[in-house]
Amino acid sequence: MDETLKIAFVYDVIYPWVKGGVEKRIYELAKRLARKHEVHVYGYKHWNGKNKLKRNDIVYHGTIKPERIYSSGRRAITPPLLHSIELVSLLKREHFDVIDCQAAPYFPCYASKVSDSTLVITWHEFWGDYWSNYLGKAGLVGKVLERGLFSLTDNHLAASLKTKKDLHNAGLRKDIIVIPNGVDFRRIQEIEPSSHQSDIIFVGRLIKEKNASLLLKALALIKEEIPDVKAVVIGDGPERQHLESLSFRLGLQKNVEFLGLLKRHKDVVAFMKASKVFAFPSLREGFGIVVVEANASGLPVVTVDYDMNASKELIIEGKNGFIARVDKRDFAEKILIALENRRRMKSVSRNIASKYDWDEIARELEKYYRWIL
Structure with a gap:
């Protein structure tokens, strides 16, 4: 019989408090994996009370309570940065077999490296030069942070074939496995x-x-x-x-x-x-x-x-x-x-x-x- 794994998903926002595609993917996969494995999800603390709660056999760990997730129609930069600082101390305390960190907003991936767990980075998009269109000169920071993820681990997943191709074209020469999103x-x-x-x-x-x-x-x-x-x-x-x-x-x-x-x-x-x-x-x-x-x-x-x-x-x-x-x-x-x-x-x-x-x-x-x- 296969042994039980201890798995952590790391992102910023969490379903069902925020209902976007990435958070829905984490929820649906975590819910199913939790039938056989120990599954944790790290993100913003959208709830009141203790920082840690258990729902549907998933253990949720809340970091910061952001006042707003979006600023001027774009994801705010400060919340994921503060979230990542909190992640450093939280992830140091526990060992996981796998930490599956979603690539964007980048900072949590760097924070996840403090753990001695096996790191997987799941890419939903690769922006590359699009950062310049999105933020002008300031987009250079996003571009550098994004490319820096290439060297954090050998384990990279892509949610679509397009993202896999974009990563290869950008110079990521490691194996990239496509595991798509789904539906119930x-x-x-x-x-x-x-x-x-x-x-x-x-x-x-x-x-x-x-x-x-x-x-x-x-x-x-x-x-x-x-x-x-x-x-x-x-x-x-x-x-x-x-x-x-x-x-x-x-x-x-x-x-x-x-x-x-x-x-x-x-x-x-x-x-x-x-x-x-x-x-x-x-x-x-x-x-x-x-x-x-x-x-x-x-x-x-x-x-x-x-x-x-x-x-x-x-x-x-x-x-x-x-x-x-x-x-x-x-x-x-x-x-x-x-x-x-x-x-x-x-x-x-x-x-x-x-x-x-x-x-x-x-x-x-x-x-x-x-x-x-």
Whole structure:
């Protein structure tokens, strides 16, 4: 019988207090690994009371309580730095078989080196030169910190083939294993559709990189073909006010509804199941779990062909979705094609999504941990 492993996942934000893709991956994998192994998660202290708590057989360790995670629409720099300082003292106290640290925001990876545990760095994106676009001259610091992770360990995982290629192109010559993100496929099948029906749905944090404005501009063109077209936008963020104003300027008051952040994941899936096409014009994705969730819900996905958008790798053109140019007319055209063909694409989309079930991905990750040990 295989021996029990002691595993730590290190990041900054923690699910379910913060509901993003990386934190959801950690939660789903930790929950499954905890059935056989001792699993710990280190991150911000989102809760009140003691710094350490146990839920679903996972031991959570909280460091700092940040006043805000985002600043001017970007992740704030100070919280992860303070978080990493706390991590140094916490990780020194315990030995783990494996510490699986998420690459960004970089500081925690350096902090994890104080431990004598085997370090794995999981890459969801590699930014490289994009740091200059993101922060100008100050981006050089991010670029140096990011590249410095190459030498911290021999054990590197990538959440997508695109990220693996980016790392190789940047000069990381060590073995990089791809272990993708996933979905709870069976649970999604059990969720009933919402009574709130729509034609098009978008789900994501409302930040510039998600590019939801392209959807609104495309929707104005789709309205010329389908005057009563209905779209829903699920999510919140610094761009929400701008997007709501844009929808008014485009005359879409009766066509698009902003539902904000939904607390329960099953409600998001229920809204997907009550829609027809998932529109995802994001310009920057390390993977795109929500694309697989949409496919698992039976929706074809329309995304965009952009260099930093790894979610386009999940699309088999004409089978489970379409890839459009970053252009409102082409995006609108692909949505119209998806609407027309959604019935024949429904079962194919589900079949493709079934290959990304979290149970199988957790098994692959466990095999990887045992292999490096």
